[in-house]
Amino acid sequence: MLQKSYILSALILLSSFFYSCKKSSSEVSHAPRKISFNEDWQFFLGDSSKMASSGAQWRTLNVPHDWSIEGEFSPKHPAGVGGGALPGGLGWYKKKFSLAAKDSTRLTAVTFDGVYQDSKVWINGKYLGNRPNGYIGFQYDLTLFLHYGNEPNEILVKVNNAHQPNSRWYSGSGIYRNVWLTKTDKLHVPLWGTFVTTPQVSRDSALIQVEARLVNQYRSVKNGILETSLIYRDQQVNLVASEFEIQAQDTSEVTQQIKVLQPQLWSTEDPQLYSVVTRIKVGGEVVDEYTTKFGIRDFTFDLEKGFILNGEQLKIKGVNNHHDLGPLGAAVNKRAIERQLEIMKEMGVNGIRTAHNPPAPELLELTDEMGFIVMAESFDMWENAKTANDYSNFWDEWHERDVKDMLLRDRNHPSIFIWSIGNEVPEQWSERGAEIGRELARITKEFDPTRPVTAGMNPPVHTNEDDVTLQFDEPQQPNALAGSGALDLIGYNYAHQTWPKHQVNFPQPPFIATETTSALATRGFYEFPSDTTKIWPVRWDIPFDGGNPDHTISAFDQVRTPWGSTHETTWKIIKKHEFLSGFYIWTGFDYLGEPTPYGWPSRSSYFGIVDLAGFPKDTYYMYKSEWTNEPVLHILPHWNWEEGQIVDVWAYYNKADEVELFLNGETMGTKKKQGDDLHVMWRFPFKKGILRAVSKKDGKVVLEKEVRTAGEPAKLTIQPDRSSIKADGQDLSFITVNITDENGIIAPRANNVVHFEVTGGGKIEAVASGDPTSHESFKGTSHSALNGKVLVVIRAGKEAGPVEVTATANGLQKATTTINLE
Template identity: 55%
Template sequence: MRFIVFLSLFSVLLISSCTQKEENVRVVRKFTNHWKFNLLDSLENDSGYYRPDLDDSKWRVLNLPHDWSIEGTFSPDHPADVGGGALPGGIGWYRKTFLLSEKDRGKKVFIDFDGVYMNSEVWINGHYLGKRPYGYISFRYDLTPHLNFGDKENVLAVKVDNSRQPNSRWYSGSGIYRNVWLTTVNPLYVDHWGTFITTPHIEDDRAVVHIQSTVNNDFDQPVACTVITQVVSPEGVVVAQTESADKELLPNQKITFSDSVEVPHPVLWDLNQPKIYTAITRVWSNGHLMDQYRTKFGIRNFYFDAEKGFFLNGRPVKIKGVCLHHDLGALGSAFNRRAMERQLQIMQKMGVNAIRTSHNPPAPEVLQLCDSMGFIVMDEAFDMWAIAKVKYDYSLYWEEWHQQDLRDFIRRDRNHPSVMIWSIGNEIMEQWDSSGVELTRELAAIVRKLDPTRPITTGNNEPSPRNYLIQSGALDLIGINYHHEGWTDFPKIYPGQKFIATETNSSLHTRGHYDMPSDSVRIWPTRWDVPFEGGNPGNTCSAYDNCRTPWGSTHADTWRLIKKYDFLSGMFIWTGFDYLGEPTPYKWPSRSSYFGLVDLAGFPKDAYYFYKSEWSEDTVLHVFPHWNWEDGQMVDVWAYYNHADEVELFLNDKSLGSKSKSDEQFHVMWRVPFVPGTLRAVSRKNGQTVAEKIIHTAGQPARIHLTCDREVIRADGEDLAFVTATVTDKDGNPVPDANNLIKFSLNGEASIVATDNGDQTCLTSFQSHQRKAFHGKCLAIVRAGTKKGSVLLKAASEGLPESTVRIEMK
C-alpha cells in the first residue's frame, strides 16, 4: 500500500488538470430528450416497432422520465383497480434516434436505465438486447456491437408492457419513468457499479478507507493495467492516494483491485453534517489514461445494540423514520429530483431522520439526496418473493430473476453513506411457509457476499418465532410491522436480538376533516379481511389522531413506546406522504391513501405537527381544528406544543384555562361550545410566553392567496415550482370549507404540468389546469423552461379577483 497525503494548493491544481485530461475517457450523458412514444390501442399490431426503418413520424415526442398512466382517466374498471390507483396500464413503445461520432468507434457504448415499469425489452438498430421484468431495478445493456458511427443514425427501441394487471398493491405507474444515461468509455474501464468503498476503522485523527475497484478488459488482446485512486475531501482537497501494482488483464477478463488508505482527521458523515468524500479511480495502461470513475462515499460508523438501540458515530440516535412510496403525487411515478427533494425537505422539517424505500429499490437520485441532506435509509428490495400477493406480480419472475436483481440492487447502492439497513422483503408470504427459511438464507448470503457491512432485515407482520424468515437465523435485525402491543416483550421473546419497527401506525387522516368526540378512536375497517361498510359520507377520515386500521395504532400509542424504551431502536411510520392507490379503508371513488402525515399535494395534516413537536428542535404550537362551526356545537380543541410548560386557551379574549401535558401525553385538549370569533392559544415556560397562535372565524371566500415554494428556479427544463393557492376571506383568514374551482394559467416560457388538492376522492385528471380547492387549498406545479427570465402564474375563480405570482428562472 502506498499512502500519500496532499494538503497543498498543488493537490487542487492536480485535480483540475486531471479533469481536463479526462474529459474524453468517460463520457456520461443524460439520454432523456426527444424520445418518440406510442401507447398501443387494443387492436394495434406492434410486431415491427423495433425496426430501424419504421415510420414513427406520427408518434408523440416527449422527454423522459415519463409515466403514461398518470395521464389517464380515473376509473374503477381499470385492471389495476383502486388498489393500484384506478389508472390505466397497457403497452407502450419508446424510440430514440441518435448519432455517434467517428471518434467513438472502437470505444464501448452502454445504455443505462434507472428503472422501467415493467417488462421492458430493448432493441438497438433492430438487434434484441434483452428483457428486464422487474419495474424497479436499474440495468445496463452494451450497445457497442450493433452501433453506427458518423452520419448513419442509430435507433433505440424500448417496449414496456404493463398490461397484465393487477401486478402491484399500490400505484406503479407505467413507462420509462426514471432517467436514462448513455456512457462511452475506452475498452479498459471500471465495471458498472464497479467500486466498493468501506471505512472499517475510524479514529479522531485518522480513518482507514478500503477501496475495491473492478476493471474490465474488453480489448481483444492482453493489457497491462495500473489503478490509482485519490480520495478527495468534502472541501475538494486530495487527502489520500493509493496505487496498485501493475497487472496484466487477459482479453474479456475482469480483475478487482483492493487497497486501503488512511484519511487524516476525517470529517464524519452525520445527520446534521452529511459530509461527502469522493474517490477518483483512474485506470492507466502504458502511460495512457484509459478511464476515470468517481465514487461518492461517507466516513461514518454505526451499529445496533440489543439493549441500547442504534448508535451513529458513537452516540445513541433514535431512528425517527417514515415509509415513502415511489410516486410523486400528481406527477405520478415519473421521477423528478426537485419533487423528491421537496418531499424530503418537508419530512426533515417535521424532524424525520430516516427513510424506508417501501417496498422496492428507489431512483438513484433518492439516495443521492439522502446522502447530501442527512437521512438514514432502509433500502428495500422486494415486496414479494416466490409466493404471489396479487395475480401478476413479481412472483411470476422470481425464480429466473431474483438473484440478478438483488445483486444489481446491492452493487448499485452499497456506496451510499445514508444506506444503513438492507431490507430483503416486506410482509413476505413465506413468513408462513417453510420455504421461507432457505430463501431468507439465500438472499442474506447474496447480500453479505457483496456487502458485509450493513445489517439485513425484513418487514414482518408475523412477529412471533413461528415466522420462518426469523427462524432462518439469517437476519441481523428483527423487523416488526405493527403489533405494538407486543414490543415490550421483545427482549423476552428474542433474547439478544436487535429490534427495528419497520412499519408502524397505519393511522388514517383526511386533511381538514374532524370527527368528534376526538377521544373516541375509530377502527376502520373493523377487520382487515372483512369488507368495510361504515365510515363517513364523502369517504373522509378524521384528522385528529383518532382513526386507525385494526392492524395499526394511533401516533401517540406508537411513539409513546418507541420513545420510552432504549432497545426499541426506532420506527418507520406508514406513511410520510399519501400515495396513489391503497385507499384504505375505502374503495371507489377513493383512489389514493389516507395514511400520510402529509397529503398527496404536499400539505401537512395535523398529525405532522404532533411529530414536529416531539422530533424537531423548532418551537411548535399547533392548535386545531379551524374555528368555523355551527353555533353551540361542542368542538374539541387540541394543541401540540413543545419547549413550554403549559398552554392557555382564550375564546374572544376570555380564558378557558391553562393545561399541561402529563407524562406520556402529547397534546392538551379543551371541549368548547362554538361561538364565532377568535381562538388564541399561548404557550409558556416558567411564566414567559414561548409562542402564540390565533385562529379567526373566517367569512366568505373573497381572495386567492398564491405562495410559491421558491422564488427562483433553474431554467433547465426540469426544475419545478410548487404554488399553493389558499382561499381566504376579505381579512386574509383561510376559509376552511372553501371548494372554489380555481383555474390556473401561465404567461412565459414554462408550463403547468399538474394540479392537485390533496383530496383522496378527487377524480379530476392531474393534467388539468383547473382544480377545486379542498378545505381551502389546492396546488399548481410549474415546470421551468430553458430560457432565463420570469413567468407569471395566474389563478382565477368565479366571483373572486384574479391572483398572480411571479416565478424567476435563472
Template identity: 50%
Template sequence: MYQHINKILIIVAVALLAACNQKVDNPRQVESFNKGWKFFLGDTADASKVSFNDADWRALNLPHDWSIEGEFSKDNPSTTEGGALPTGIGWYRKTFKVDSVPQNQKYYIDFDGVFCNSEVWLNGHYLGKRPFGYITFRYDMTPYLNFEDKENVMAVRVDNDAQPASRWYTGSGIYRNVWMVTINQVHVDHWGTYITTPKVSDEAAIVNLEVKIKNNQNAAQQLKVKTELYDQNNQVVAQDEKSVSCKDSLCSIAYDFTVNHPVLWSIENPYMYTAVTSVYNKKELIDQYETPFGIRYFEFDSAKGFFLNGQPLKIHGVNQHHDLGALGAAVNTRAMERQLEILKGMGCNAIRMAHNPPAQELLDLCDQMGFLVIDESFDEWKKTKAKKGYHLYWDEWHVRDLQDMILRDRNHPSIIAWSIGNEIREQFDTTGISITRELAGIVKELDKTRPVTSALTEQDPKKNNIYQSGALDLISFNYKHKEYLDFPKNYPGQKMLASENMSALSTRGHYDMPSDSMRIWPSAYNAPLVGANDDYTVSAYDHVYAYWGATHEDTWNVVKNNDFISGMFIWSGFDYLGEPIPYPWPARSSYLGIIDLAGFPKDAYYLYQSEWTDKTMLHIFPHWNWEKGQDIDVWAYYNNADEVELFLNGKSLGTRKKEDGKFHVMWRVPFEPGTLKAVSRTDGQVVLEKEIHTAGEPYKVELIADREVINADGTDLSFITVKIMDKDGNMIPDADQLVHFDIEGNGFIAGVDNGYQASLEPFKANYRKAFNGMCLLIVQATEEAGDIKITATTDGLKNGVLTLKSK
C-alpha cells in the same frame, strides 16, 4: 439544487493538474439520453424495426409516466384495491446519431428504471428484456451502432398490461432517467467500486476501496491505477497508485487509505467525500470514475438501540412509496427534494424505501441531506400478493435483481440496512428458511458492512420461518406495537427495529367529534365502516386507524420509552396513489400519510415536530368555522413549554399540561365565532402564541410559491400553494371553488392536485377544485430563461397573480 453526482462526473481542473500533472478530459462520457423520444400508447406490430414509420407518434422527453396522464376509472385494475389509473402497453422510439468516431470504445445504454417488462432493440437488434420495474440495468450497444453520421434507432416496448401487478400505484413507462455511456474498452467496471470505512475515529479513518477493471481486449493490459480522495473543498486528502497486469476480462485492485481528522457523515452534517479513480495505459488516461462516499460508523445494540458515530440516535423514520403525487412515478429530483425538505421539517431522519429499490437520485439526496435509509428489495417472493406481481419472475430474476441493487447502492453512506422483503408470506411456510438464507447470502457476498433484515408481521419467534432461518442480523417488525415490549424476552440478544407502524388514517382539514372516541376503520378484514362519512373523508384528529394499526400517540409512546427499539418508520410519510383504505371506490389514494398527496401537512405532522425537533413550536386545531353552540374539541401540540392556556375571544378556557403517554392537550369548547388563541408557557413565561380566526366570506385567491426563482433546465419545478382567502387574510376552511390557471412565459403546468383522496379530477389539467381551502399548482421550467406569469381565477373572487423567474 442537489446534483446527481453519481452520473454527472465533474472533475475539477485544478485537482486534475495536481493528480496528473496535465490538463486532461475525462475519456468516460456520461450523457443524458432523455431527450428526443417518440411515444405510442398501445401495442403495434413492427415498431422495433428501423423502417417503422413513427411520424405520427407523440414527441416527448423522459422520464415519462403515461399512467398519470390518464383518467381515473373503477375499471382500471392496476392495484389490488381496484379503481385506478390506466396501464397497458406502450412503445418508445428514439432516432439519434453518435458524434464520436469509434476508437477502441464501448457504448452502453443505462436505464435507471422502466415499469415494467421492458424489451429493448437497437437498429432492429434485440438487446434484452428486464421484467422488474424498479431495477437499474445496462445494455452494450457497441456491436449494433452506426457511425459516420448514420442514424440509429432505439425502440423500447413496455408491457404493464397484466394487472393487478402491485398493491399500490406503480406508474407505467420509462419513468426514470436514461444515460448513454461512452467508455474505453478497458475501464472501471459497471458499479465497479466498493468503499468501506472499517476503522473510524475523530483522529483518523481507514478507507478501503476495491476497484474492478473490465478488460474487453483480447490481450493482457499493463495498467497504472491511481485513486485520489477529495473533500468537499476539492482538496486531496489521500491518494495512492498501483500497477496491475490485467490478464483476464476482470481484475481487481484494493487500496487502504488513511484520512486524518475526517469529517464524519451524520444527520446534522452529511459530509461527502469523492474518490476519483484514474486508469492509465502507459501515460494515457483511458478512464476516470467517481465514487461519492461518506465516512461514518454505526451499530445496532440489543439493549440500547441505534448508534451513529458512537452517539445514540433514535430513528425517526417514515415509509415512502415512489410516486410523486400529481407527477406520478416519473422521476424529478426537485420533487423528491421537496418531499425530503417537508419531512426534515417535522424531524424525520430516516426513510424506508417501501417496498422496492428507489431512484438513484433519491439515494443521492438522502446522502446529501442527512437521512438514514433502509434499502428494500422485494414486496413478494414466490408466494403471491398481487396476481400479476413479482412472483411470476422470481425463479429467473431474483438473484440478478438483488445483486444489482446491492452493487448499485452499496457506496451510499445513508444506507444502514438491507431489507430483503416486506411482509413476505413465506414467513408462514418452511420455504421461508431456505429463501431467507439464500437472499442473505447474496447480500453478504457483496456487502458485509450492513445488517440484513426483513419486515416481519409474525412476532412469535417459533412461528416465523424467516426468523427461524437464523440469517437476519436485525429483526424488523410491522405493527402490533404492544407486543414490542416482549421482544427482549422472546428474542434474547437480538437487535430490533420497528419497520412499519401506525396505519393511522386522516384527511387534511376534516374533523369529526368527539375526538376522544376511537374509530377502527375497518375493524376487521372486509368489515363495514361504522359511522363512515358520505364524502369519503376521515377525521384528522389522531383517533382513526385500521384494525392492524394504532394511533400515532400510542405507538410513539412505546417506541420513545424503550431504548432497545432502535426507532420506527411511520406508515406513511406522504399519502400515495393506491390502497385507499378505509374506503372503496371512488377513493383512489391512501389516507395513511402524515402529509397529503399534494404535500400539505396534516395535523399529525405537528405531533412529530413537537417530539422530534428542538424547534420551539405550538400548533392548535381545528379551524374555527362551525355551527354556533356546537361542541368542538380543540387540540394543541407543543414543545419547549410546560403548559398551554386557551382563550376564546379573550376569555380563558383553562390551562392544560400533557399527561403521561399523551402528546397533546385538549379543550371541549362550545363554538362561538371570533378568535381562538393559545399561549404556551414555561415557568410562567410566555414561549409562543398562536391564533385562529373565524373566516368570513371568500374574497380572493392567494398564490404562495415554495421557490420564486427556478432553473431554466427543463426539469426544475415551483410548487405553488393556492388558498381561498377572506378579505382579512384568513383561509376559508371549507372552500371548494374551481380554480383555473393561466401560464405565460417560459414555463408550463406539470400537475395540479388538492390532496383529497376521493377526487377524480385529472392531475394533468389547467384547473383544480380547492379542497378544504387549498389546492396545488406545479409549474415546470422550460430550457429558456425568463419570467413565468401565473394567473389563478375563480368566479366572483379576486384573481391570484404571481411571477416566477427562471434562470
C-alpha cells in the same frame, strides 16, 4: 479469471511520493463518460399491430415519463382501485441518435435507471434483452450494433404493463426513471464497479478501502496503473496508486486502502460526503475515470442501546414512502423528491424506508446529502403472489440477479444502513421462507458484509393490550423467517403491543420497527368528540361499509386500522424504551392507490402525515414538537362551526410548561401535559371569533397562535415554494393557492375550482389538492380545492426569464405570482 492486488502500507507511502501536498481536483481531467439520454424520444401507446398501421401517431416527449398518470380514473382499469384506478397498457419508445466516427474505437452502452415494467430493448433491429423488474436499473452494451458518422441509430423499447394487477399500489408505466448513454475505453471500470468501505473509523482517523473492478475488452494484455484519489470538498486529501495487469477479454479486481486523519464523519445532522476518483492510466495517459461518492461513519445496532451512530445513541425517526411523487406520478424528478425530503426533514424525520422496492438513484443521492437513515428494500413478494400478475411470476429466473444489481448499485451510499430482503411475504411462516431468507441474506452479505439484514414481518396477530407475547395465525408454525438466522435485525410490521417484550421474545437480534402506525386522516376535516379511537375497517379481510358517506376521515389522531395504532400511541412506546432502535411510520406522504379503509370513489391513501399535494396534516406538528428543537405551538381544528356546538381544541407544543387558551379574549383555561401526553385538549361550546393559544415557560410567553372564524370565500392568495428556479427543463416550483375571506383568513371548507394560466417559459406540470376522492386529472389546468387549498406545479423551460402564474376562480379575486427562470 479474477485477479486481486492488495495495496497495503507501502502504497500509502507511495502516495506521499507522488503528491506531497494537496491538489485541487480541478487539475485532473474529467472527460464525461455518462451523458443524459432523456430527450427527444417518441412514444406510442398500444399494441404492435396498431403501431405498424399507417395512421399510427407517435408523440415526441422527454423521459422520465409515466403514461398512466395521464389517464382517467376508473375502477374498471385492470390495476384496480388499490393500484390507483389508472390505466396500464403496452407502450413503445423509440429514439434516433448519431455517433461520431471517433466513437467507433470506444464502448457505448445505454443505462436505464428503471422501466415499469417487463421491458424489452432493441438497437438498430437487434434484440438486446428483457428486464421484468420495474424498479431495478440495467445496462446494455450497444457497441457491436452501432452505426457511426452519418448513419443514425435507433433504439426501441417495449414496455409491457398490460398484465394487471401486478402491484398493491400505484406503479406508474413507462420509462419513468432516467436514461444514460455511456462511452468508455475498452479498458474501464464497469457500471457499479467500485465498492468503498470504512473498516476502521474514529474521530482521529479512518481507513478507507476501495475495491475496483477493471474490465479489459481489448484482444491483448493490458498493463497500467490504477490511481485513486480521495476528494473532500473539491480538494484532494490523499492518493494511492498500484500497478495492474489484465489478460485480454478478462477482468481484475484491485483493492486499495487510504488513510485519512481527522475525518469529517457523516451523520444525520451533518452529512459530510467524500469521493474517490478512480483513474486507469496506460502509458501515463488516463483512459478511464470513475467517481464514487461515499461517507465515513461508524454504526451498530445494539440489543440494549438501540441504534448507535458514531458512538452516540440515535433514535431512528423514520417514514415509509412509496415511489410515486403524488400528482407527478411515478416519473422521477429530483426536485420533487427533494421537496418531499425537505418537508420530512422539517418535521424531524431522520429515516426513510423505500417501500417496497429499490428506489430511484436520485432519492439516495439526496438522502446522502441531506442526512437520512435509509432502509433499502428489495422485494414486496417472493415466490408467493400477492396479486395475479406480480413479480412472483419472475421470481425463479430473476430474483438473484435483481438483488445483486440493487446491492452493486446502492452499496456505496452512506445513507443506507439496513438492507430489507422482503415485506410481509407469505413465506415467512414456512420453512421455505426461512430457506429463501437465508439465500437472500447470503447474497447480501457476499456483496455487502457491512450492513445488517432485516425483513418487514407481519405481526403476530390477535394481540391485545394485555398480551404482549408473540402470537401467530397457526401457533404450531411460528415465524420461520424470524427464527431462520437470516436476519441481523428483527423487523416488526405493526404489533406495537409486543415491542416492549422484544428482548424476551428475541434474546439475540436487535429491534427495528420496519412499518408502524397506519393511522388515517383527511387533511382539514374534523369530527367530535376527538378523544375516542375509531378502528376502520373493523378487519382487514372484511369489506368496510362504515365511515363517512363522503369518504372523509377525522384529522384528529383518532382513526387507525385494526392492525395499526394511532400516531401518539406508537411514538410513546418507541420514545420510552432505550433498546427500541427506532421505527418507520406508514406513511410520510399519502400515495396513489390503496385507499384504506374505503374503496371507490376514493383512489389514493389516507395514511400520510402529509397529503398527496404536500400539505401537512395536523399530526405533522405533533411530530415536529417531539422531534425538533424548533419551538412549536399548533392548535386545531379550524374555527368555523355551528354556534353552540360542543367542540374540542387540541394543542401540540414544546419548549413550554403550559398552554393557555383564549376565546375572544376570555380565558378557557390553562392546560399542561400529564405523564406521557403529547397534546392538551379543551372542550366547550363554539362561539365564532378568535381562538388564541399562548404557550409559556416559567411564566414567560414562548409562542402565540391564533385561529379565526373565516367569512365567505372572497379571494385567492398564491405562494411559490421557490420564486427562482433553474432554466434547465427539469426544475419545478410548487405553488400553493389558498382560498380566503376578504381578511385573508383561509376558508376551511372551500372547494372552489381554481383555474391556472401561465405565460413565459414554463408550463403547468401538475395540479392537485390532496383530496383522495377527486377524479380530476393531475394534468389539467384547473383543480378543485380541498378545504381551502390547491397546488399547481410549474416546470421550467430552457430559456431564462420570468414566468407569470395566475390563479382565478369564479366570484373570487384572482392572484398572480412570478417565477424567475435562471
